[in-house]
Amino acid sequence: MFFTSLMTTRQIVLASRPVGVPTKENFRFESIELPEIKEGEVMLQGLYYSVDPYMRGRMNDAKSYAPPFQLNEPLNGGVIARVIETRSDSLKVGDYVLGSLPWRETLITNEKDVHEIDTTVAPASYYLGVLGMTGLTAYIGLMHIGKPKSGETVVVSAAAGAVGIVVGQIAKIQGCRVIGIAGSAKKTKMLKEGFGFDQAINYKTTSDLEKAIIEACPDGVDIYFDNVGGTISDAVISQMNFHSRIPLCGQIALYNDTENASGPRLQPVLLTKSILMQGFIVSNYQNLFPDAIQHLSQWVKEGRLKFKETIMHGFDKLPDALLGLFSGENEGKMIVSVDQNSLTNKLGFEKDAEAHYDTVSTVINKLRKQGFTIDFNLKGNSLSHPGGILKVSDFTIVDVYRYEGNSDPADEAVVYAIESYNGIKGILVSGYGISADDASEEILKKLNIRK
Numbered sequence: 001m002f003f004t005s006l007m008t009t010r011q012i013v014l015a016s017r018p019v020g021v022p023t024k025e026n027f028r029f030e031s032i033e034l035p036e037i038k039e040g041e042v043m044l045q046g047l048y049y050s051v052d053p054y055m056r057g058r059m060n061d062a063k064s065y066a067p068p069f070q071l072n073e074p075l076n077g078g079v080i081a082r083v084i085e086t087r088s089d090s091l092k093v094g095d096y097v098l099g100s101l102p103w104r105e106t107l108i109t110n111e112k113d114v115h116e117i118d119t120t121v122a123p124a125s126y127y128l129g130v131l132g133m134t135g136l137t138a139y140i141g142l143m144h145i146g147k148p149k150s151g152e153t154v155v156v157s158a159a160a161g162a163v164g165i166v167v168g169q170i171a172k173i174q175g176c177r178v179i180g181i182a183g184s185a186k187k188t189k190m191l192k193e194g195f196g197f198d199q200a201i202n203y204k205t206t207s208d209l210e211k212a213i214i215e216a217c218p219d220g221v222d223i224y225f226d227n228v229g230g231t232i233s234d235a236v237i238s239q240m241n242f243h244s245r246i247p248l249c250g251q252i253a254l255y256n257d258t259e260n261a262s263g264p265r266l267q268p269v270l271l272t273k274s275i276l277m278q279g280f281i282v283s284n285y286q287n288l289f290p291d292a293i294q295h296l297s298q299w300v301k302e303g304r305l306k307f308k309e310t311i312m313h314g315f316d317k318l319p320d321a322l323l324g325l326f327s328g329e330n331e332g333k334m335i336v337s338v339d340q341n342s343l344t345n346k347l348g349f350e351k352d353a354e355a356h357y358d359t360v361s362t363v364i365n366k367l368r369k370q371g372f373t374i375d376f377n378l379k380g381n382s383l384s385h386p387g388g389i390l391k392v393s394d395f396t397i398v399d400v401y402r403y404e405g406n407s408d409p410a411d412e413a414v415v416y417a418i419e420s421y422n423g424i425k426g427i428l429v430s431g432y433g434i435s436a437d438d439a440s441e442e443i444l445k446k447l448n449i450r451k
């Protein structure tokens, strides 16, 4: 079955090309009519939208490895979506797919432009991050260009971002000493305490970066995974060892420049220290994807590779999320979620007496299927855990479930799925009737379960 009347949807188009740092004025929201779907096409509901630094380059009218976005046309990028109508033989309603798709809430596309993802292996959003483009970038850049050896020193910039956080952990798995460079005290703490980095440098508060690198890397630098360029990279490259390697992944420090940046000439140091510096674009390494995905999934499954997402909720947040990459608002992968199912999951229970418990246990089951470990009790404004007391502010909300009750507001409950910087996951329950009575005590006790 397919729609016979036309549907409308919202899209976000490039309204103007930015000069320097982009602003919200560069984007415009529009409503458009969708045509009927044709043979071989599917209609999709967008769930998770990826925002990535390379999109900034596509906002310019300049030739590059990815074509520029066109003025007054929708931006596009990695999107995870659910099939809601189909005239495809290979995709059915309810399937989750990934594709490079326009920024539209509802989309029509050819079945060949998307591929199905397996949401029983990992949460759908992971296919935009650790099991998607950024995870592949980290793996291929580090393993195939950096070629780490046990005992070597690896430095990675934008270390708390989607690529960097994975690079650092893979380098640890390879037996390296890992130093991350990031832009806040919260991020450097997270890297050391939550992701096993040996040292982390806050480039925004360090007055002498070169000195900080000498102190953090007493044996010099063997691999510098360059995500940022600019003065950060100048400082690291000055401390590279003989025969060291530089996978040149990104130059985000320069993406908003309006003039060509100049800096130290690198050739003398590359020459005298026989350094290999190699730029790479992940999409040119498709032949390596199956092996990379196999390693990444295996490490995720074994708990050796943790991941972090910053999720903004609502289609309207897409411009903010993209701009946020340039002010460092993200920890791990920046994603916009418009998953209506999880945002307003209206659980319709008949019996009020069991409503709270059912809400919580349904959510727990759902979270456990996504690999969640519920491992703490809620106490006041903090969470007690074998590792100590964690403050609510240490947590990021990754999902919200709402039970609206039948008629009595006392039945309302909101269940937050949360994750701490060091990977501890759990749920918080709030609502009129939930915190004060015996039943809620029972529920909170039951939260203390492990997978």
Ligand code: NDP
Binding pocket: 052, 053, 054, 133, 134, 137, 158, 159, 160, 161, 162, 163, 164, 181, 182, 183, 184, 187, 227, 228, 232, 248, 249, 250, 251, 252, 253, 254, 280, 281, 282, 283, 325, 326, 327, 328, 329, 330, 331, 332, 333, 334
């Ligand atoms: P991130 O998740 O790392 O987000 C960007 C981060 O960059 C921000 O959180 C911010 O962190 C940091 N940053 C922003 N502006 C500056 C600046 N002026 N100087 C230093 N750091 C800055 O993004 P990704 O992990 O997706 O991408 C990381 C890099 O890798 C980017 O340069 C990107 O273009 C590149 N890339 C390259 C690919 C390839 O195929 N070669 C594929 C994917 C990504 P902080 O708070 O630490 O400043």
